[in-house]
Amino acid sequence: FLIALSGLFLFLFLYFITIRLQIGIVNQHVVDIQEELRKPLPVLTRLLGIEDEIKAYLDEIEIQKAIIYTAHRKRWDIILEEIRKIIPREVRLIRLTNEGNRIVFMGEANSQEAVFNFVRSLRSSSYFSEVNLHTSKDKDKDGKAYVDFDIRCQLRFKEGA
Secondary structure, three states: HHHHHHHHHHHHHHHHHHHHHHHHHHHHHHHHHHHHHHOOHHHHHHHHHHHHHHHHHHHHHHHHHHHHHHHHHHHHHHHHHHHHHHOOOEEEEEEEEEOEEEEEEEEEEEHHHHHHHHHHHHHHHHOEEEEEEEEEEEEEEEEEEEEEEEEEEOOOOOOOO
């Protein structure tokens, strides 16, 4: 009986030591994994590099947007100068609306002939295409006759402008 009890005690002692060793190995693995997680992984490092590149590209996009804005403004300066050159003296623009590449002229003129001259001038300009007289109405204001008009057309930029 004593031998059996000693054998059982020895077996339990060895089993306990084996379990303690396994727990120690698992604890060491946990520590190793925690250390690895604290370090930037190679994939993360690459992603951080990409993030820097993306920031550089976004900065470049902002610079290009500023250049495009400046160029677009310059084109409008040219277009407004063209309108100033071709508009008859008898025509007064009240509103100029831009919808993408479409432009709408709303205004008043002394006569239908002045409106038609303006339409003809817009059609002969290289900055406008598809020029259409949308509305033209004779009106009276303070005892004076005038024409209320609405002209719609496409913007067309010259090469190099």
